[in-house]
Amino acid sequence: MASIAGTNSLFDTVILTFEVIPQGRSLVVDYVFGSEEYPEYVCSQFNDAMGIFVSGPGISGSFSNNAVNVATLPNGRPISINTVNGGVKGYLVGTPASGCDLTNTAYYVDNGDPNSNAPPNSNLYTNTQLDGFTVPLRGRVAVQPGQRYRIKIAIADVGDRNYDSALLVRMFSSQTDWGDAPDTYGTTLAQNGASHDLDPDLWIGPTPPDHELDGQPTAGADGDDANGANDEDTFSANPLPPLTIHATSYSIQVPVQNRTGRPGVLAGWIDFNRNGVFDPGERAVANVPSTAGTQVVTLTWSGLSGLVAGPTYLRLRLSTDMAFLHNPQPTGHASDGEVEDHLLFIGEVYSVSGHVYHDLEPNGLRGPAEDWQTGATVWVKLVQGNAVVAVAQVDAGTGAFQFQGVSPGTYTLLVDNNDNPADTTPTPPPGWLFVNPPTGSLSVTVSGNTTGLLFGLFHGAVVEGRVFWDDGLGGGAANDAWQNGGEAGVGNVEVRATDGTNTRLTLTDGTGYYRLYIPASWGGVTLSHPLRPATGWNDGTTANPVDSWASAQSPASPGATVSLGSGSSIAGQNLTRNFGVVRESRFYPDATGQTSSPGTYTFAHWY
Structure with missing residues (x-):
């Protein structure tokens, strides 16, 4: 004294x-x-x-x-x-x-x-x-x-x-709590490892620490987890956020308990340069006042550079020890609290790039002259889970887009008409249609630089439907311009769209199905097919049957010829036009003949 x-x-x-x-x-x-x-x-x-x-x-x-x-x-x-x-x-x-x-x-x-x-x-x-x-x-x-x-x-x-x-x-x-990172970081007693005397009112994470006689160094930083209770469970419910080599700052949230009545400090170290030790500049510190219940404390490392990709380690220490409060160190003993070590990966980051283009035909393929010079303003969004990670505006000329610094993982890329990060629904600009992919979104797994991603859009409308026998077979209703019952489709029928100057045509497939794209630049568009008699057409909601046999037979039959409006007025729409037709219902060719009585004469004909 x-x-x-x-x-x-x-x-x-x-x-x-x-x-x-x-x-x-x-x-x-x-x-x-x-x-x-x-x-x-x-x-x-x-x-x-x-x-x-x-x-x-x-x-x-x-x-x-x-x-x-x-x-x-x-x-x-x-x-x-x-x-x-x-x-x-x-x-x-x-x-x-x-x-x-x-x-x-x-x-x-x-x-x-x-x-x-x-x-x-x-x-x-x-x-x-x-x-x-x-x-x-x-x-x-x-x-x-x-x-x-x-x-x-x-x-x-x-x-x-x-x-x-x-x-x-x-x-x-x-009794004492020890860490479990590899011993180069100072884990065991022989290496002046980080250790804390147990205190029932002070710990990290949901579970109080258990007692060990010495550190438990392992490559997975899980030696203490497997020894006694799994008390290193801070990030079990909420995993550590991803860390990449280009990060300039990094933050984690740590739940802690401090009911000691003494002020405490939470300190964390991350081996950013992966040199096998916790350097002084790799520390983050936050005060932890004494209070009832769980506190969530944020540790932030800022001004980062020179990160090295690969597995590394995080050490957390919480204590009210006076020497520790004065200058927290990654090794040595503290008179209370807990130490936790965690394996952490510093990831490579990559670029993701591609093009949005005007698919002029469209055929789902990007041709040499197909770019975005005639396109509207659109954005591509990079989505992981339900969250938008990044938004890139598409180049108004080339249609190029690019994301830098993308961490490895699985993402969804989508085209949208806005840059709102809360909107994850693919939406084409007004007057445009998604062609390839038809949903306007792609699933991408990033494990390296990813290039050549394409989104083809068409400026105009699409009209599709079927040509079918409106003959009432299979319980259907004949001549009503609806395909019902067992009425079959008609294959190899030419369906033609024209504005008088420009024409596009296609043949129906075996089920009678056809699909035609109408450019927005066209004038008034007429859609037609050559089969007669034509019973009428429907748009999927309303049927328009012909009113007479003459109308069914006419070269300009209203049952086989439909006006769609101008290309600009229907641009961005998906139109349905289904056409009903029937076979000729007469005997042919005409014929005459004689036979003795009694006798039989055979009249061969088509129907």
Whole structure:
């Protein structure tokens, strides 16, 4: 105590000495120091002080019996009135005493001073409460389980015997949590590995840590997971976000518990350059106040560069240990909290590119002259899951689009008429139709630079339907311009669309189906087929049967010739036109003949 008090005299010294046999690797001391000297005599010679000294096997300190004082600040200074205080010189103090420190206010609690407004030497001074005290502090010393250690707790008035001080102490032997990253990162006891004494009120993630005798280094950083309880479960429900070599910043959210009543710090290290150690510049730190319930703390690494692709490791440490709060390190022991190590991958990133083009025929293939010079403004969206990752505007001339920095994975590319990231429905611009792919979207698995992705769109309308025998077969209704019952389609029928200047035609397939694309640039369009008699047509909703045999037979039969309107008026639409026809219902050719009576004459004919 004399070395702590310096040149000032000690009064009313109280010393408590006893021995313990710890069962864990750490001897932990929780304590609170309070005094009536606060706040009047801060920075005076009346610097009441205390110490908690531990000596025994493996301890080599500077005090008698090679003891160490575990009641110190992170900078090693002992706890006293002049080192832990409210940051203001006492109002009864003139020139501050040597060694006065007003910077450690985070460790001080003002308990109120009933004398703060009283004049010096007033009889109104009251001395029945500790006017200030420290927050709960924790000291720790490494010990050897089963060995005997001597504890000396001392407290004294300094300078005079007026205005007493007090000390509350709790002591226990702690079990320890260790990490499980490869040992180059400092994991085992032999490598001064990261370890924490267990505290029931302080941990990372959903599950409190369990006890290990030493670190469990593994390539998968899962040695601690497999040893006892799986307490390294912070990212079980919400996996770590992807990290790529071009990242300039990286953030993770970590659920933690701190119910200790002491301020804590969460620190994280990521080996961004994959050199097998956690470098000082690879650290991120966040404060963790004491509060009831789970807190979600964000760690952010910024200003990143030079990331190396491949597997790497994340280390998380949470503690209220004073030395750790002062300067968190990736290795060494902390007197409480938890360490978690996690495997993390730094991914390559790639480009994804392609073209949107005007498919003029359309035939689903991009021809040499097919670009986007006549196209409208469109965007391509890169979607993963249900979220838009990026949006690229298509070049108005070439139709090119490109995404840079795409992480490996499976995505959906879609063409849209807007850049709204909340919209994931492919939509062509007005007057346009998706041709290839017909849905306007592509599924893409990115494992390298991906090029040559194509979206073909047609500016105009499509008309499709069937030519069918409207003959009532199979229970159908004849001559009603609807294909029903067992009425069959008619194959190899030429269906023609024309505006008088331009013509497009196609043949029906075996089921009678046809499909024609009408450019938006066309004038008034007429759709027709040559079969007669024609019974009429329907648009999928309304039937238009002919009104007479003459209309059915006419070269310009309204049952076989339909006006669609101008190309621009129908652009972007998908039209249905189905045509009914029948076979000729007469005997032919005409014929005459004779036979004897009785006799038979055979009249061969077609029907």
